[in-house]
Amino acid sequence: DADVTQTPRNRITKTGKRIMLECSQTKGHDRMYWYRQDPGLGLRLIYYSFDVKDINKGEISDGYSVSRQAQAKFSLSLESAIPNQTALYFCATSDRSFNQPQHFGDGTRLSIL
């Protein structure tokens, strides 16, 4: 079983809809992250959480919100989806120790029509 699981893996929806992407992990890590990947831009940080009560905006948080329901769960919401939010979304986790690498899920491909 994957250590970092993202659901759904693929989603097609319409402009204006509310969408939630979910991430769960079995690694026991305190830190969790949401990124989006766009061609030519690499991965850009949307939100991150260093523990259950800690939520921080990343580079491109506008139009997104997150919820850290438990240590193992971190969800990303698009309140009113727009076409330029079409992208590949990744959830990641890392240990709280200094300079630890991130562990990624396999991504959610989101298309907004």
Added chain:
Amino acid sequence: DQQVKQNSPSLSVQEGRISILNCDYTNSMFDYFLWYKKYPAEGPTFLISISSIKDKNEDGRFTVFLNKSAKHLSLHIVPSQPGDSAVYFCATNDMRFGAGTRLTVKP
């Protein structure tokens, strides 16, 4: 404004030869760098890292070099294998990623 730049979108090398992937950064405060590898339909996986107190770190076929004065790091893969074909991202420990370089290793 991207603070971590990978200016080569793609690189093609022959099996057995050296692959060199480059990364530049703009902020001299960055003090730890990581390389990730990504296959299609999978998430990135950690490959190798380097602290700013070092100028080289080696792990098997993979070596990362850091030139702090030039704000430049490079990943060397020797010898390259077809299974190394993937997209490689450089990143900093404050969650900034480059755009990635697609490496193709031809048999």
